[in-house]
Amino acid sequence: xxSVGLHLPTLSVQEGDNSIINCAYSNSASDYFIWYKQESxxxxxxxxDIRSNMDKRQGQRVTVLLNKTVKHLSLQIAATxxxxxAVYFCAENxxxxxxxxxxxxxxxxxxxxxx
Amino acid sequence: ExxxxxxxxxxxxxxxxxxxxxxxxxxxxxxxxWYKQSAKKPLELMFVYNFKxxxxxxxxxxxxxxxxxxxxxxFLHLHTLQPEDSALYLCASSQTTGPVxxxxxxxxxTRLTVT
Numbered sequence: 001x002x003s004v005g006l007h008l009p010t011l012s013v014q015e016g017d018n019s020i021i022n023c024a025y026s027n028s029a030s031d032y033f034i035w036y037k038q039e040s041x042x043x044x045x046x047x048x049d050i051r052s053n054m055d056k057r058q059g060q061r062v063t064v065l066l067n068k069t070v071k072h073l074s075l076q077i078a079a080t081x082x083x084x085x086a087v088y089f090c091a092e093n094x095x096x097x098x099x100x101x102x103x104x105x106x107x108x109x110x111x112x113x114x115x
Numbered sequence: 116e117x118x119x120x121x122x123x124x125x126x127x128x129x130x131x132x133x134x135x136x137x138x139x140x141x142x143x144x145x146x147x148x149w150y151k152q153s154a155k156k157p158l159e160l161m162f163v164y165n166f167k168x169x170x171x172x173x174x175x176x177x178x179x180x181x182x183x184x185x186x187x188x189x190f191l192h193l194h195t196l197q198p199e200d201s202a203l204y205l206c207a208s209s210q211t212t213g214p215v216x217x218x219x220x221x222x223x224x225t226r227l228t229v230t
Contacts, residue, residue, distance in 0.1 A: 034218050034219075036221075041223070042223050042224075043119070043121075043205050043207075043221035043222050043223045043224050044158075044205070044219075044221045045221070046218045046219070046220065049218055089157075089158075091158075101146070101148070101160065101163045101165075101170065101171055101212045103160075103219065104157070105157040105158040106157055107155065107156065107157050108157075
């Protein structure tokens with residue numbers, strides 16, 4: 001089966017609330033993880049990445065958490081805004097030290113913002 | 116402006132037609148990629164070029180033929196496609212395919228419909 005996956009295909013949150021999108025992976029050798037955002041009619045847009053030697057990394061309104069013990073990755077979006085509506089998917093690099101051509105993508109979670 | 120430009124945005128073709136998709140990146144990257152994105156499926160890597168040399172052909176049928184004349188341009192030549200080839204075709208670029216130190220940058224894709 002697919003090693004990079006999402007717990008929920010759709011996530012609905014109220015505007016202003018925090019959103020948490022989850023991703024599971026199964027390969028312990030994966031050493032690099034990325035979150036992408038894809039809006040309707042557009043290509044995936046890089047949000048944030050994290051290496052396996054870190055547990056947490058913060059960006060602007062976003063935080064990625066990596067739990068290597070349970071092979072779990074999450075993306076937290078603070079104070080969700082209407083512009084955050086999109087499909088979010090994670091990607092892992094299964095080849096330790098490998099390049100961008102080794103990325104495996106999940107199917108994605110559709111984040112819906114309720115007014 | 117994504118830095119990676121794809122044309123056309125939409126393409127409808129019959130199974131006997133020959134068409135080409137074009138991708139151009141303005142980021143100074145050396146690696147370029149073709150991905151296929153089908154509904155409810157993860158991104159599928161098709162081809163990888165690094166410094167104009169093809170480094171990966173991910174078991175793609177011969178009716179898809181890539182061409183990379185230089186590090187900034189990438190083409191996907193299409194002929195005798197099948198209806199199941201209908202999908203969003205995404206072009207991406209990265210600094211190189213070496214150890215990941217820059218994520219993939221995607222274009223907005225070409226929505227292909229095969230009739």
